[in-house]
Amino acid sequence: MTTEPPTTAAMLAIGDEILSGRTKDKNIGHLAELLTVAGIDLKEVRIVGDEPAFIADSLNTLRRGYDFVFTSGGIGPTHDDVTADAVAAAFGVEAVEHPEAVALLERYYAGRDLPFTEARRRMTRTPKGASLIANAVSVAPGFRMDNVFVMAGVPRIFQAMMEEVLPLLPAGRAVESLSLDCRFGEGEIGDPLRAIAKTHPGVAIGSYPRFDGERHSTELVLRSRDRAALEAAGAEVAGMLAAMEAARSG
């Protein structure tokens, strides 16, 4: 088994509308699922508003702390779209019109007989040196700058851009998981489960309570990159639950 440390990632979701509660973010959960499948560990997510200096500060912390950073939001044509400038500031470079993006959008608007307005031109701006991320939904691209992938906030477009980005990421060893459902509450399983968790340090055992207003029940999710370790821990937890079931009905 390789012991290379897993690739790490963070997300920076940008937009006043998430912090005001107007928009319920859907991109965090989507990215989390994709990265889990890809074997990349999402370690931290931050949500910040449309404030360029704060976006830049947050991004600098994240891009230095993790292998990759994924951002959502703030790359449209209006005055509240400040992400390109903020990312440029974070990298200490100018924001410029990206020639490929200009060509793309020029062609797109010409084909629809629409004027290439100043606002629309703004969508071609990237930090100097960025490469584009294609947008299969509505053309205006995202961009990559070093280890930072900058994408749109509209979920359909974020998802389409992630389709472009995924093949660029290193293939990681995916975390495998094993889920066990039980009708015991966490208060009942907590002590024996802690003992098992202690003897299986290579397996993360998550315990997720449910409460239907009357009864507690729990879903246990075991996660590991080491399948043998996962199966050994899973067998122990299953044994523990079977013994508790027997004791309850006995």
Place this chain on the structure above:
Amino acid sequence: MTTEPPTTAAMLAIGDEILSGRTKDKNIGHLAELLTVAGIDLKEVRIVGDEPAFIADSLNTLRRGYDFVFTSGGIGPTHDDVTADAVAAAFGVEAVEHPEAVALLERYYAGRDLPFTEARRRMTRTPKGASLIANAVSVAPGFRMDNVFVMAGVPRIFQAMMEEVLPLLPAGRAVESLSLDCRFGEGEIGDPLRAIAKTHPGVAIGSYPRFDGERHSTELVLRSRDRAALEAAGAEVAGMLAAMEAARSG
């Protein structure tokens, strides 16, 4: 009009299950809505995993940077519930069994003929000096430590705890908002809208694009604590949209 700066807040959502994509967070959006109504500005949200040292570091940054911090997750009875210890570490105090919490849970389990297990006792632990936050759903309390409110991750319980917390927060001047829907895309309205935004610095004008696969449309949301300023900006945006409609049909 008072010029006192608005109260600020941050949220720290804790749990491996959010970062793995297994659980889609619902507490961030709920808190965001409540704070908006309460006139408190949610400025930043962080999501972190079940790592005590990292939780403590993140919390220390947030509690020093904002008036209030709200946390969700990690206060149950199992080994992966590490929030009480992490918060105690952040404040540099011990985690202890809170006598009121012990009394509450002792009574609760005795009344149901259930043993007060070691695991269940863990739910009485708080940083030394904390006060409790009642849990109207399932008894085990959250707690407050200075400007930090620590609550459960299960949305029903988080919501019940927030009902307890809201009356403790200072009454802020709520942000009022005004929403205008238009059938123009952001690329069309971007330039005139930017001009209006520039002349109304006290009003935040958010522009939220929709794309149904064929047509772009936009919702404009104006927000301000100053109603007169909000109405003046709203009238200008409405006038701009009317003029664009007239031009399109003319």
